[in-house]
Amino acid sequence: MVCEDLAVLTRPGAAVRRPEVDGVAEAVRSLGLRTARIEEPGTLDGGDVLQAGGTVYAGRGVRTNGEGIRQLRALLAPLGRTVIGVPLGNVLHLKSAVTALPDGTFLLLPGLVPAELFPAVRPVAEEGGSHVVPLGGDRVLIAASAPRTAGSSRTWASRRSSWTSASSRSSKAASPVSACCCPDGSRRLRPPGSFSTLEPMHVVGMVLHPERTATGAVGSILEWAAHRDIQVLGIDTEISRLACTAEAVTATELRKRADLLVSLGGDGTMLRAMRLADGHSGPRSSG
Numbered sequence: 262m263v264c265e266d267l268a269v270l271t272r273p274g275a276a277v278r279r280p281e282v283d284g285v286a287e288a289v290r291s292l293g294l295r296t297a298r299i300e301e302p303g304t305l306d307g308g309d310v311l312q313a314g315g316t317v318y319a320g321r322g323v324r325t326n327g328e329g330i331r332q333l334r335a336l337l338a339p340l341g342r343t344v345i346g347v348p349l350g351n352v353l354h355l356k357s358a359v360t361a362l363p364d365g366t367f368l369l370l371p372g373l374v375p376a377e378l379f380p381a382v383r384p385v386a387e388e389g390g391s392h393v394v395p396l397g398g399d400r401v402l403i404a405a406s407a408p409r410t411a412g413s414s415r416t417w418a419s420r421r422s423s424w425t426s427a428s429s430r431s432s433k434a435a436s437p438v439s440a441c442c443c444p445d446g447s448r449r450l451r452p453p454g455s456f457s458t459l460e461p462m463h464v465v466g467m468v469l470h471p472e473r474t475a476t477g478a479v480g481s482i483l484e485w486a487a488h489r490d491i492q493v494l495g496i497d498t499e500i501s502r503l504a505c506t507a508e509a510v511t512a513t514e515l516r517k518r519a520d521l522l523v524s525l526g527g528d529g530t531m532l533r534a535m536r537l538a539d540g541h542s543g544p545r546s547s548g
Contacts, residue, residue: 262307262310262312263289263294264312264317264337264340264342265340266293266294266295267294267295267296267297267336267337267340268286268289268294268295268296268297269296269297269298269299269305269333269336269337270282270285270286270289270296270297270298270299271299271305271306271307271329272298272299272300272301272303272304272305272329273304273305273306273324274304274305274306274323274324274325274326275306275324278527281527281528281529282298284527284528284529285528285529285532288529288532288533288536289532291536292532292536292539297336299329299332299333300332302326302328303326303328303329303330303331303332304324304325304326304328304329305319305325305329305330305332305333306324306325306354307528308320308324308353308354308355308356308357309321309322309324309325309349309354309355309356310333310355310356311355311356311359311360311361312342312361313361313365313367314365315341315342315343316342316343316344316345317333317337317342317343317344317345318344318345318347318355318359318378318379319333319334319344319345319346319347319355320346320347320348320349320354320355320356320358320374321346321347321348321349322348322349322352322353322354322355323349323353324353324354327346330344330346345378347374347375347378348374348375349373349374350372350373350374351373352370352373352374355374356392357373357391357392358370358373358374358391359373359374359379359391360391360392360393360394360395361395362383362393362395362401363395363398363399363400363401364399365380365381366381366382366383367379367380367381367382367383368383368385368390368391368393368410369382369383369384369385369391370384370385370388370390370391371384383413385407385409385410385413386409386410387406387407387408387409387410388407389403389404389406389407389410390403390404390407390409390410392404392407393410462489462491462520462521463491463492463520464491464492464493464494464518464519464520464521465482465486465491465492465493465494465519465520465521465522465523466493466494466495466496466515466516466518466519466521466522466523467479467482467493467494467495467496467499467500467507467522467523467524467525468496468499468515468522468523468524468525468526468530468533468534468537469495469496469499469500469525469526469530470525470526470527470530471499471526471530473525473526474502474503475525475526476503478525479500479503479505479507479525480505482523483505483506483507492508493506493507493508494507494508494509494510494514494515494518494519495507495508495509495510495515496509496510496511496512496515497509497510497511512537515537516537516538522534522537522538
């Protein structure tokens, strides 16, 4: 997780994920960030860390333990951050149960985390309703699988948040850690009043893991795009191993032409997509 100029290299609770950390460390250092590590016996998953202003909420459950939270608190204290531990119920990660909105409130799925730990809560009835992605400013992305939550946004108009629906082909659509998170430019859900909205997507660029094929996810993106007359691009060196209809282009051309970048892989792939989009106002990166 990144806080100001510090990248905290997590120690995933699942041992099989730990070899990924070195690759992430290399990527964040190339961005000029300072790094610090969560050390054994501490464990910390990025999906358990939710930043909201000067407060950082850290979920304590099967993937993140108390020692990992203690180390995170010590690392972020010099940056003026307060770290609050949140005991998790029957949920893998904190951000599967709660999301911070741009207006300072929190969407929360009741029964999974203690609501009293958050200053202002908007309970949701749908699982996908708590998987909202802030896109910067007053823009948020919500899964099409949560129509009641999106509909409730009409009563939240005074909070000045605009809502855009997302494809829900992935079981984690619109989650910050989902494999595929694609705005549907043809379906826009927003409260009444004067709010900014996302421009429709015409070109989507894929950034793939260097080794994993992600055939299923790529197929879902292509199917989603075909129904909406959206063009899909892929970096030539990455999609050459796949038999798919995405147009092969260079990384530079992908960055210039894509309205949205979708990363399919782990944290390292997401960081690579962010680096590709860095300095270019066009694509928004989503992983």
